[in-house]
Amino acid sequence: MPSIRLAPFVVAVCHLAFAVPVLGAPPEDFSSRVDGLLDELGVPGATVAIVEDGSVTMAKGFGVRSLENPMAVDADTIFATGSTGKAFTTAALAILVDRGVIKWDDRVIDHMPDFRMWDAWVTREMTIRDLLVHRSGLGLGAGDLLFVPRSDLSRKETMRRLRHIKPATSFRSGYAYDNVLYMVAGQLVEEVTGDTWETFVQENIFDVLGMNNSTVSDQALVSSTNRARPHARLNGAIRGMGDQVPLDETSAIAPNAAPAGGLAISANDMTHWLQAQLGRGKMPGGERQLFSGEQSAQMWTPAVLLPNSPPPESLAAAHPMFRTYALGWTVQDYRGAKLVWHGGAVFGSLAVVALLPDQNVGFYVAVNSEEGQMVRGLLYELLDHYLGYPEEQWPEKLHEFKTGRQVAAAAAVQAQLAPADDAPVTKPSLALAGYTGDYNDPWYGTISIRDEDGALVVDFPHSLGLSATLEHVRYNTFITHFNDPGMEPAYLTFNLDASGQVSRITAQAVSPIADFSFDYQDLLFTPVSAK
Template identity: 60%
Template sequence: MSRPLALMLTLAVLALAGPALAAPPPGLDARVDGLLSTFGTPGLAVVIVENGRITHAKGYGVRRLGFPERIDKDTIFPTASTGKAFTVAALATLVDEGKIAWDDKVIDRLPGFQMYDPWVTREMTIRDLLVHRSGLGLGAGDLLFVPSSNLSRAESVRRLRYIKPATSFRSGYAYDNVLYMVAGQLIEAVTGQTWETYVREHVLKPAGMLDSTSDDADRFRNPNRAWPHGRLDGPIRGLGTQVALDERNGLGSNAAPAGGLAISAADMGRWLMIQLAHGKLPEGDGRLFSEDASREMWTPQTLQPINPRPASLAESGPQFLSYALGWEVRDWRGHKIIWHAGADIGFGAVVVLIPEKNVGFSILMNAEDGVPTIGLMYELLDYYLGYPKADWPSRLGAYKKIQINAALEALKANTVPTLSGAKPPLALETYAGDYVDPWYGPISLRVEGGRLLIDFKQSPGMVGELEYYQFNTFKAVWRDKQIEPAYLTFSLSPEGKVDRIRLKAVSPLADFSYDYQDLDFTPVTPAG
């Protein structure tokens, strides 16, 4: 056989075999192990797909500190807000079947739905539920499920009518979770199945994601699950000793459509392949959703503001930043990427797609240390887009220290030394009583053993002691150290009785889901 003919045959075979696969970054295992050691993170899992195949799926570290079980590719992790894209996929299946349309009015599909403004109630579409332009403030209403809740999803959705908007409808971007609860309730109204059941039967199972779960009961039945970890004994959350947290003390299931899935690295690989294939299943014999639905998912809807970054992180700044349907769309060094991050109590996750390279990857972590996750994400982006390696975790870690030091200084500046023996201006019994906020609901304050105690009655375990701070302000120190401390300020009527309680998070770095500032408690008027 002549050399030209042999070369032509070789090229033909390669063409039939499909695009060549690039190896994962050299030394990836050692790099991940080094990050776990440097940052004191218990473990994580990484999956990478390219050209329709999983090229790397592996776990690192341990599922739970103090126990020997290792993380592997089948260990499931709560993936928080990365699950929003799955709720969108569930809606997409209904769009494909002609049962709903993206621009249907919510009130036509979910009778009884109501926002604070009647005009917004009439005009809000299914698309509006998904793209963070409702006019609600950042994280508004999240205390309906943070840190936990005994409310049903239907009742949580009903209470949205009491949350006042921060801006006008469709005028800007503010991230929320509560409207994804509405999307989940809408799925139930249209199909007769709960969000949990519909997502399991119409998204996870058809996608072949058989280890993944949509409810806590299934998650806790899986012995190969990661455990949450956090740092709670420092001056602010995120500083101190890494410890295992109570895994049953997570976010309320009423908010599961906003991020209630638990997924393994192997299953996430299938999700990445389906997304990159625009809805086509990996085996090539069917679809999860249509190409039209895929196009809708990735089409930018709401512009996000781009905040300036320090010089050390300038290269990571986007030229454009937007939110689509359950995904963020931005650029990395001029290349479009589709991605989303997620943070839950004790967990973190990122899911990233690079469409032009037909590459996707996900990083799942069983701790709240965001630096190694985002740092590794940036390194993988650089690798697959052909840029020189940069030590992003070190850069991000240095900037994080600056942020923490600034927060500690602010906390110190706002701390008023309480004089020995200082007492509140009124007897503790004056502050005690039952109070209610229009959207959150009831709290109870009582005096017990000479201490003023507080109970957020619809958030199980959100009980603590009010320590006197200054004037008519107290600091809530929760028995559950996972919960962010808060200041409570009592205002008085001319008669010297409490007529209002306002709250504020103590930590300058408190997660926005602790939206204490949106609460406005007033005394419960006795019946009769």
């Protein structure tokens, strides 16, 4: 999620060097380092797990579960893990491959006859592997608004709407991260087993590994008495700036998108997952396999080359020579070592799971806020420590870079909303009644625009109570003020036909660094009824 996730704070890692033997324990001052960063960056709580050579060397909580109810985080506190859960979905499929139920290169339509993409040829050719490696031709984050911030759509209905999403590129021609096809992969688990994705993951992964505190759904997460509540900064110039506040937990990832990132996991439980991954499917104790070594190799085999833009000079030492995407994992180099990892983000929570297979060490870091510089920074510091490199102060460097991006984005938004001195004063072309009515986008569905006491209000029926008041900006463009403060503001532009009637509505995010899950630019609404 993702998005269904807020995009994790990205900057990957690498340097020309030979990997050196790992050290046998976490940094001596690591716990105090985490505590210090919580204070410095204003993060409520964090959790960390480290496994090396099959042994747990750290499973610990830091800070508090919620600013409103500051109970301490412990090693059993569950944190939302976002898209790190994609690896669990691929593991579920790997188990089914081991059982002979499916093959990675089976055509999706052979198991789900109702599956359709925009292009009939793509529908016929798309394989299970294609669902998992972000090369479908869909644009970045396409379809995420089907479950952001929440939805009443079933997984099957969400899948049915894929046929209306236009591709951005040709099939298998390049990489563009998506969540909706992992949702399809979750539906496929149900189609071939008769069990929901949630039931299958619970019974065949969580229960088998002894992950007894972790949850597979939002309902189970909210019911847990030992959970980290998500937090975000929403009252600044753009999202990510302002005061840290707890979020409404009912606004987390929607159930239909859970296979793309709906798990919540504790540090203690994550150690079992790290052990199984580092053991190539062999479970702790070495007597049973969660999935075979053959499927472990499949899941870590690169399928798509990722873009690899040059970083800022301050982060050059953290840049890889190559990045690839495998089945639910990113595979790249880190200072000469092989790194298998995945970030995760949902509203108010961030996480990362990373493995150094050749050094037999793995990490899990999560926070209950949106300070990605802490998650990624701590990961880099752990990688450097276990590979024998000097400390680089990564959280501080990433924080400086992130702050610079936010300041620039906030200035851009202010410039958009503050017209130049010589700009003409404009008014809407129509009276408010001229904009009201129902409008439909084929994949997203129908919205309703009404005049409420002299102001335009938009209702989003499938998003369970989501609405927005429209404020005029210029000409026929309005800005949304959502009743959910976690939603990124959007511009809605009404286009008129020759008779002066609204012919379509287009949208775009206000912030230039809005998370890609707010894929407003993919929407195209047209009238469905007379006003």
